[in-house]
Amino acid sequence: MILGIDTSLGTAVAAITRDGEVLADEQSANPLGHAEVIGDLLRRATSAAPAPTHVAIGMGPGPFTGLRVGIATARVYALGRGVPVVPVPSHDGIALGILLADALIDVETPRFAVVTDARRREFAYSVYDGIDDDGLPVRVSDAALSPRDDLDGRLAELGAARVDATSVSAAMISLAAARALDAGRTLAGPEPLYLRSPDVVAAHAPKRVSG
Amino acid sequence: MHAPLVLGIETSCDETGIGIVRGRQLLSNTIASSMDEHARYGGVVPEVAARAHLEALQPSIDAALAEAGVTLADLDAVAVTSGPGLAGALMVGVGAAKGLAVALDKPLYAVNHLVGHIAADILDADAGELEYPTVALLVSGGHTSLLLVRDLTSDVELLGETMDDAAGEAFDKVARLLKLPYPGGPEIDRAAASGDPTAIRFPRGLSRASDMASHRYDFSFSGLKTAVARWVEQHEAAGEPVPVADVAASFREAVVDVLVTKALDACERHGVPRLLLGGGVIANKRLRDVALERAAAAGVAVRIPPLRLCTDNGAMIAALAAELIASGRRPSTLAFGADSTLPVTEIQVAEDPDAEPPAPHFGAAA
Ligand SMILES: [Zn+2]
Numbered sequence: 001m002i003l004g005i006d007t008s009l010g011t012a013v014a015a016i017t018r019d020g021e022v023l024a025d026e027q028s029a030n031p032l033g034h035a036e037v038i039g040d041l042l043r044r045a046t047s048a049a050p051a052p053t054h055v056a057i058g059m060g061p062g063p064f065t066g067l068r069v070g071i072a073t074a075r076v077y078a079l080g081r082g083v084p085v086v087p088v089p090s091h092d093g094i095a096l097g098i099l100l101a102d103a104l105i106d107v108e109t110p111r112f113a114v115v116t117d118a119r120r121r122e123f124a125y126s127v128y129d130g131i132d133d134d135g136l137p138v139r140v141s142d143a144a145l146s147p148r149d150d151l152d153g154r155l156a157e158l159g160a161a162r163v164d165a166t167s168v169s170a171a172m173i174s175l176a177a178a179r180a181l182d183a184g185r186t187l188a189g190p191e192p193l194y195l196r197s198p199d200v201v202a203a204h205a206p207k208r209v210s211g
Numbered sequence: 212m213h214a215p216l217v218l219g220i221e222t223s224c225d226e227t228g229i230g231i232v233r234g235r236q237l238l239s240n241t242i243a244s245s246m247d248e249h250a251r252y253g254g255v256v257p258e259v260a261a262r263a264h265l266e267a268l269q270p271s272i273d274a275a276l277a278e279a280g281v282t283l284a285d286l287d288a289v290a291v292t293s294g295p296g297l298a299g300a301l302m303v304g305v306g307a308a309k310g311l312a313v314a315l316d317k318p319l320y321a322v323n324h325l326v327g328h329i330a331a332d333i334l335d336a337d338a339g340e341l342e343y344p345t346v347a348l349l350v351s352g353g354h355t356s357l358l359l360v361r362d363l364t365s366d367v368e369l370l371g372e373t374m375d376d377a378a379g380e381a382f383d384k385v386a387r388l389l390k391l392p393y394p395g396g397p398e399i400d401r402a403a404a405s406g407d408p409t410a411i412r413f414p415r416g417l418s419r420a421s422d423m424a425s426h427r428y429d430f431s432f433s434g435l436k437t438a439v440a441r442w443v444e445q446h447e448a449a450g451e452p453v454p455v456a457d458v459a460a461s462f463r464e465a466v467v468d469v470l471v472t473k474a475l476d477a478c479e480r481h482g483v484p485r486l487l488l489g490g491g492v493i494a495n496k497r498l499r500d501v502a503l504e505r506a507a508a509a510g511v512a513v514r515i516p517p518l519r520l521c522t523d524n525g526a527m528i529a530a531l532a533a534e535l536i537a538s539g540r541r542p543s544t545l546a547f548g549a550d551s552t553l554p555v556t557e558i559q560v561a562e563d564p565d566a567e568p569p570a571p572h573f574g575a576a577a
Contacts, residue, residue, distance in 0.1 A: 034306070035301075035305045035309075037546070038306060039309035039313060042310065043545060064299070065299040065302060068302065068303050069302050071306075072264075072303045072310065073307065073309055073310035074310065076268060076306075076307040076314070077313060077314045079273075079314070080283055192265070
């Protein structure tokens with residue numbers, strides 16, 4: 001059983017069996033309030049799936065403050081249960097959902113970019129092209145930032161159709177983790193996909209106060 | 212009968228604190244600080260602090276358990292700071308605490324950081340029972356508050372707080388004016404050692420007779436900082452060397468004077484001959500010395516927890532939860548968030564009316 005948590009867009013907690021049956025799929029549509037809702041969503045999901053063997057974590061990209069809530073919850077939940085975590089790029093979960101939905105209706109998915117809001121007049125995007133033998137989306141370019149006005153030009157160059165996403169399914173994060181585990185692959189490093197250094201200005205000289 | 216074993220998580224500012232207590236017995240006070248990462252910015256950068264919390268959580272919990280010689284399965288409850296503090300930093304701790312409480316199926320207590328500073332005192336095994344009521348002066352880089360504590364778990368009143376900068380922040384800003392490194396407290400202290408605290412009469416904020424009606428117990432340090440800046444600039448403009456030691460000593464004296472004067476005034480006006488000091492700025496020896504000397508003259512007994520418990524830490528959060536449990540308080544719901552401006556009257560957040568009261572086998576914390 002795999003528990004999945006993602007707070008890169010909204011708050012999502014799900015649990016699936018190792019072969020992909022969804023046992024719980026909890027969502028909060030509110031794009032904010034991650035810290036407020038995550039505990040109850042987690043408790044509901046784990047009451048349907050009380051003994052996960054792994055905890056899949058959506059590592060972003062996403063607005064930092066909310067993203068961290070899910071990662072903190074997932075890491076410490078896993079610590080409490082004594083089970084390993086499986087980091088997953090959140091865009092991989094979104095891409096997997098798109099590819100599986102198309103496959104279900106027998107539609108070939110053209111090369112596409114998952115696009116999410118990155119604040120500060122920027123988008124985060126990752127480009128995918130089909131699904132591989134492990135059942136995982138083929139990521140042809142890792143998550144990156146683009147100024148909003150430049151994105152369409154960039155995607156045209158990459159030959160990728162634009163797919164804007166406003167939510168992430170934690171079940172898809174869990175499924176990507178299950179398939180990565182089956183294939184012995186690692187999808188993301190242990191660090192959140194911040195894509196941006198901490199927003200800071202270096203210490204400057206104190207301002208004069210007298211005329 | 213045993214006192215509850217509680218793990219406390221504190222992430223309100225730049226220290227990731229994991230504490231473990233058994234009732235009033237301190238088992239671990241593990242602190243990971245991101246202070247060095249903030250040094251180049253001259254102050255705490257919220258995003259830097261929040262990232263550091265996320266990285267420090269797991270190793271700090273492991274270290275605290277190892278030091279306490281307990282396992283997660285032994286815990287009776289989890290406690291966490293809900294506020295006040297930096298919202299993004301607080302949320303890391305709130306998420307972690309909820310993850311742990313759900314994983315262990317243990318009660319969760321969401322508590323007030325400032326009241327936690329008072330609870331630090333009860334972990335001092337050598338100090339004897341904390342008597343009520345007491346006035347508490349809490350001074351750090353994030354807060355400057357004067358409280359009247361009638362009961363740790365049920366009755367804490369805010370008498371006053373800073374209207375602008377916290378005292379610790381003022382030390383950092385004046386250190387920068389004097390071209391001293393961050394954090395400013397110890398640097399100002401070092402510079403002040405050879406200085407004359409009476410050399411320059413810097414203003415005492417909100418201490419005029421006209422301030423007494425509405426701001427008797429409030430603090431303001433931004434005017435003081437500006438006065439120091441103006442004094443330094445005038446000397447530089449006149450081509451005179453800035454006597455850093457005298458400026459540092461005189462600035463520190465102004466801060467210490469206003470803190471101690473208002474705290475002892477609160478003791479007198481409320482007829483409370485007890486003063487508890489807490490917060491990281493209590494590490495400042497001049498503040499402790501002046502407080503002890505003037506309190507003795509006023510017949511006020513001063514309590515100062517060990518310095519490791521004065522700075523932000525998880526043990527004080529665990530200790531406050533252990534006291535809440537001992538007094539029969541039910542755990543919090545899972546539905547609370549981070550509240551960056553949580554008022555001090557909210558000692559516990561989101562107590563769940565439907566929850567079971569604490570297990571009867573938890574004896575009084577002892
Ligand atoms: Zn504090």
